[in-house]
Amino acid sequence: MIKIENVSMSFGDKKVLDNINLEIKDGETLAIIGGSGSGKSTLLRLMIGLDHPTGGKIWLRDKDIAHMPEKELDELRLHMGMVFQYSALFDSMTVGDNVAFGLREHTDYGEEKIAEIVKEKLEVVGLPGTEDMMPGELSGGMKKRVSLARAIAFGPEIIFYDEPSSGLDPIMTDKIDELIISTQKRLGVTSVVVTHDMDSAIHIADRIAMIYEGKLIAVDTVDNFRRIEDSRVRAFLRGLYIGKEA
Amino acid sequence: MFVRFLEIIGASVLELLYFIGDVMLLFIGAVKQMPVKIRLRHVIHQMSHLGVDTLPIVSLTMMFTGMVMTLQVANEFIKMGAESTVGGIIAIAIGRELGPVLVGVVAAGRVGSAMTAEISTMKVTEQIDALRVMGTNPLGYLVVPRMLACMIMVPLLTVYGDVIGVVGGWGVAKYYAGISSYVYVNSIPEYAVLNDLTGGLVKAVVFGVVIAVLGCYYGMKAPEGAEGVGKATTRSVVSAIVVIFMLNVLLSMVLY
Numbered sequence: 001m002i003k004i005e006n007v008s009m010s011f012g013d014k015k016v017l018d019n020i021n022l023e024i025k026d027g028e029t030l031a032i033i034g035g036s037g038s039g040k041s042t043l044l045r046l047m048i049g050l051d052h053p054t055g056g057k058i059w060l061r062d063k064d065i066a067h068m069p070e071k072e073l074d075e076l077r078l079h080m081g082m083v084f085q086y087s088a089l090f091d092s093m094t095v096g097d098n099v100a101f102g103l104r105e106h107t108d109y110g111e112e113k114i115a116e117i118v119k120e121k122l123e124v125v126g127l128p129g130t131e132d133m134m135p136g137e138l139s140g141g142m143k144k145r146v147s148l149a150r151a152i153a154f155g156p157e158i159i160f161y162d163e164p165s166s167g168l169d170p171i172m173t174d175k176i177d178e179l180i181i182s183t184q185k186r187l188g189v190t191s192v193v194v195t196h197d198m199d200s201a202i203h204i205a206d207r208i209a210m211i212y213e214g215k216l217i218a219v220d221t222v223d224n225f226r227r228i229e230d231s232r233v234r235a236f237l238r239g240l241y242i243g244k245e246a
Numbered sequence: 247m248f249v250r251f252l253e254i255i256g257a258s259v260l261e262l263l264y265f266i267g268d269v270m271l272l273f274i275g276a277v278k279q280m281p282v283k284i285r286l287r288h289v290i291h292q293m294s295h296l297g298v299d300t301l302p303i304v305s306l307t308m309m310f311t312g313m314v315m316t317l318q319v320a321n322e323f324i325k326m327g328a329e330s331t332v333g334g335i336i337a338i339a340i341g342r343e344l345g346p347v348l349v350g351v352v353a354a355g356r357v358g359s360a361m362t363a364e365i366s367t368m369k370v371t372e373q374i375d376a377l378r379v380m381g382t383n384p385l386g387y388l389v390v391p392r393m394l395a396c397m398i399m400v401p402l403l404t405v406y407g408d409v410i411g412v413v414g415g416w417g418v419a420k421y422y423a424g425i426s427s428y429v430y431v432n433s434i435p436e437y438a439v440l441n442d443l444t445g446g447l448v449k450a451v452v453f454g455v456v457i458a459v460l461g462c463y464y465g466m467k468a469p470e471g472a473e474g475v476g477k478a479t480t481r482s483v484v485s486a487i488v489v490i491f492m493l494n495v496l497l498s499m500v501l502y
Contacts, residue, residue, distance in 0.1 A: 050379070077380065088371060088372035088375060089376075090373055090376070091371070101380060154380075
């Protein structure tokens with residue numbers, strides 16, 4: 001379980017997150033939605049320890065990671081995977097080397113076993129036989145899928161997705177959504193998906209949380225979330241500029 | 247007016263101290279990562295990059311420097327009847343100062359800038375975050391191999407550059423100033439001692455660390471965007487060259 005307690009985050013004088021409280025249960029898929037600059041990606045970075053909050057605690061596997069030293073975080077991160085907004089594939093390595101990265105760094109597996117795992121993970125994301133391709137040769141959707149293969153290669157318990165459908169066409173968005181669902185079902189992982197795509201959030205999530213101007217203004221199951229009367233939530237659901245709706 | 251002047255001076259000093267502190271933290275962080283894991287494959291890859299990228303320009307720079315030094319020295323020394331010292335003087339000047347400093351400057355321009363550009367691009371495209379997310383320390387993965395490669399390759403290139411410089415000097419001494427090969431070559435062991443070479447190599451090791459640490463530091467601190475990458479690259483090269491010249495004075499005082 002991930003538990004976020006009274007978390008705040010500021011960059012200089014600018015408060016990006018204000019007193020966030022949120023619990024993410026084991027095995028569930030939580031979508032965090034919000035407009036651009038609302039602070040949702042910052043919250044994701046805090047959850048994986050890439051940034052440290054200016055206030056509050058973040059509990060992960062019963063440990064507060066808010067101010068945990070990098071060395072301890074590194075050990076904890078071996079149980080997590082992340083799919084970055086722009087994939088963040090190592091562009092000097094082949095697809096196979098990208099997927100094998102964590103295995104080579106943190107296990108004593110031989111090259112034969114690593115190649116076997118890489119092959120399997122690439123098949124899971126629908127990209128068999130792409131081991132020798134370079135990231136530069138892949139489309140945006142393929143990069144996202146390789147990024148997911150890399151994230152699941154080490155057998156994580158939690159997978160974080162940062163805007164998985166951004167920059168993709170509707171068909172590819174649907175494909176990625178299906179992959180997120182199938183990965184969750186196949187591996188039983190906890191998934192945290194940051195997105196501004198409402199259709200995706202409804203499609204993949206068990207619960208949806210909405211961040212508005214750094215504050216968590218709503219969190220509920222998908223069905224209940226759609227019935228929330230808050231004007232800011234309604235505006236986001238209908239894709240309207242908040243000034244018009246209110 | 248005077249208060250404003252003091253404020254500007256104070257702010258600049260503070261900025262400099264922050265910079266030195268930041269760079270030292272990166273250096274110490276990288277040294278701490280050395281016992282954790284050394285990725286030999288990456289070190290060799292970086293060494294080959296460094297060698298291939300800088301060898302031609304080191305050859306040209308040192309050849310012409312040796313030639314022009316001899317050109318200036320030989321005529322004057324012949325007038326004083328001291329032509330038998332030319333080879334030794336050139337060897338000392340190149341071994342102690344010109345070899346390590348010029349190779350350092352060339353490596354800073356050729357390799358330090360490439361390090362900054364590569365690492366800053368990795369930062370902008372979240373590849374450094376990806377390393378951290380996968381439990382890999384970026385200092386251990388990116389800085390340590392580059393630092394070790396520079397610490398090994400800059401001295402090796404310096405030895406090579408020293409030889410090329412002395413050979414360049416010999417060419418001018420023989421074919422322009424009319425000093426015989428025997429006199430030129432014999433004067434080298436007569437005046438130059440082993441410490442002239444080893445001192446230069448100590449400098450080269452230090453310069454190698456400076457180039458790698460500053461190259462990586464500016465890469466990791468690069469502001470977002472293409473302009474940020476460009477600025478970081480320029481700053482990395484300029485800083486490395488200035489620091490090399492400053493440390494050279496200090497090291498010359500200590501070593502000789």
